[in-house]
Amino acid sequence: MGPGNIRTGEGDMAKKANAFYAQSGGVTAVINASACGVLEEARSQKDRIGKVYAGRNGIIGALTEDLIDTSKESAKAIAALRHTPSGAFGSARYKLKGLDVNKAEYERLIEVFAAHDIKYFFYNGGGDSADTCLKVSQISQSLGYPIQAVHVPKTVDNDLPLTDVCPGFGSVAKYVAISTREASFDVASMAKTSTKVFVMEVMGRHAGWIAAAGGLASDEDTPIPLVILFPEVTFDREKFLARVDSLVKEHGYCSVVVSEGVKGPDGKFLADQGLRDAFGHAQLGGVGPVIASMVKEGLGLKYHWAVADYLQRAARHIASKTDVDQAYELGRAAVKFALKGHNAVMPTIERISDKPYRWKIGMAPLSKVANVERMMPKNFITKDGFGITEKCRTYLQPLIQGEDYPPYKHGMPQYVRMKGVAVPKKLNTEFVVK
Numbered sequence: 001m002g003p004g005n006i007r008t009g010e011g012d013m014a015k016k017a018n019a020f021y022a023q024s025g026g027v028t029a030v031i032n033a034s035a036c037g038v039l040e041e042a043r044s045q046k047d048r049i050g051k052v053y054a055g056r057n058g059i060i061g062a063l064t065e066d067l068i069d070t071s072k073e074s075a076k077a078i079a080a081l082r083h084t085p086s087g088a089f090g091s092a093r094y095k096l097k098g099l100d101v102n103k104a105e106y107e108r109l110i111e112v113f114a115a116h117d118i119k120y121f122f123y124n125g126g127g128d129s130a131d132t133c134l135k136v137s138q139i140s141q142s143l144g145y146p147i148q149a150v151h152v153p154k155t156v157d158n159d160l161p162l163t164d165v166c167p168g169f170g171s172v173a174k175y176v177a178i179s180t181r182e183a184s185f186d187v188a189s190m191a192k193t194s195t196k197v198f199v200m201e202v203m204g205r206h207a208g209w210i211a212a213a214g215g216l217a218s219d220e221d222t223p224i225p226l227v228i229l230f231p232e233v234t235f236d237r238e239k240f241l242a243r244v245d246s247l248v249k250e251h252g253y254c255s256v257v258v259s260e261g262v263k264g265p266d267g268k269f270l271a272d273q274g275l276r277d278a279f280g281h282a283q284l285g286g287v288g289p290v291i292a293s294m295v296k297e298g299l300g301l302k303y304h305w306a307v308a309d310y311l312q313r314a315a316r317h318i319a320s321k322t323d324v325d326q327a328y329e330l331g332r333a334a335v336k337f338a339l340k341g342h343n344a345v346m347p348t349i350e351r352i353s354d355k356p357y358r359w360k361i362g363m364a365p366l367s368k369v370a371n372v373e374r375m376m377p378k379n380f381i382t383k384d385g386f387g388i389t390e391k392c393r394t395y396l397q398p399l400i401q402g403e404d405y406p407p408y409k410h411g412m413p414q415y416v417r418m419k420g421v422a423v424p425k426k427l428n429t430e431f432v433v434k
Contacts, residue, residue, distance in 0.1 A: 037331020
């Protein structure tokens with residue numbers, strides 16, 4: 001048992017019980033690969049685990065007793081989840097409040113879990129989801145109900161601590177790197193008489209991992225004049241325009257990859273319009289045209305801009321094989337950890353070596369994961385603040401390796417949709433999610 005891990009009622013858990021699985025937050029190209037890992041491993045442990053019930057639309061499904069019976073899905077359909085993007089069971093941005101703030105939510109969870117003999121809880125999400133999973137794990141101690149809660153990591157932002165990489169990031173990184181290179185070729189071909197600056201906005205609220213991936217577009221074999229804007233580096237308008245001007249004069253064009261979380265000297269997001277999401281975070285998006293306008297106003301250069309948005313996290317057709325493999329294995333590991341009696345933990349990726357890239361599964365206590373963001377190390381960003389270092393490239397390069405194409409039919413990828421058969425409700429009471 002690792003440090004900080006909790007074992008819960010192993011005598012109670014020795015008998016066969018059901019499991020609950022849910023997806024949370026923004027989905028990715030490989031979150032369903034983790035679902036596949038959880039479900040296939042659980043099915044192989046049928047002497048220990050009865051049925052796996054998925055929450056329809058995440059934790060909301062648990063609170064409202066809206067459960068999906070995954071045993072009604074064929075083995076072929078479950079296997080197809082490995083190559084299907086998005087959240088097959090529906091996701092939600094909903095964060096449980098503290099037990100002392102809203103005890104009713106936890107009592108409702110216990111009511112639903114008890115009614116359906118659920119003793120295993122697998123929550124697939126990012127930082128806020130790790131917090132929710134940790135809170136659920138505490139039910140055992142606070143309210144006396146035996147539940148083993150294991151967090152399955154997922155986030156394109158790659159900002160969870162204690163793991164080498166987060167599932168979902170490798171595929172987004174691959175998409176961004178490829179798109180930046182391809183768009184740069186396009187701009188270069190038109191720069192003489194047309195567009196001279198291409199701006200691509202990517203995700204990343206506080207951590208610039210995705211923006212950094214754009215740096216992979218340029219290498220020794222294919223050099224590209226590139227400017228990267230990181231959330232970790234305070235935006236300096238004059239310094240930025242000077243850099244763009246210099247590159248355009250030298251190469252005839254340049255590309256800019258900008259993270260949605262870039263902030264100005266006043267500490268405010270350049271893209272903050274005052275809106276908030278369900279977690280209370282600033283709702284971002286729109287920094288691309290802001291940067292593009294600066295280029296036009298400050299330098300008088302013709303530009304084009306694009307927002308990768310959902311495309312970057314939904315692009316299963318060009319997913320990283322490394323990412324797919326890791327997402328699947330972390331799902332399997334979550335089930336194995338629970339059956340070994342671990343509670344309030346998260347399976348992690350531990351890097352063994354860079355060249356060749358080798359990794360293994362590790363484990364981290366949720367108490368050290370929840371509500372902790374991992375930022376880009378300073379030595380991953382060049383001194384001028386506009387590029388990635390070789391150390392960063394060494395970290396990123398293996399994560400985008402390999403292709404894992406989905407099956408195609410009539411020129412289109414074939415993805416699976418779950419039947420989503422509802423589990424009959426056993427409770428007479430309704431619960432309204434606010």
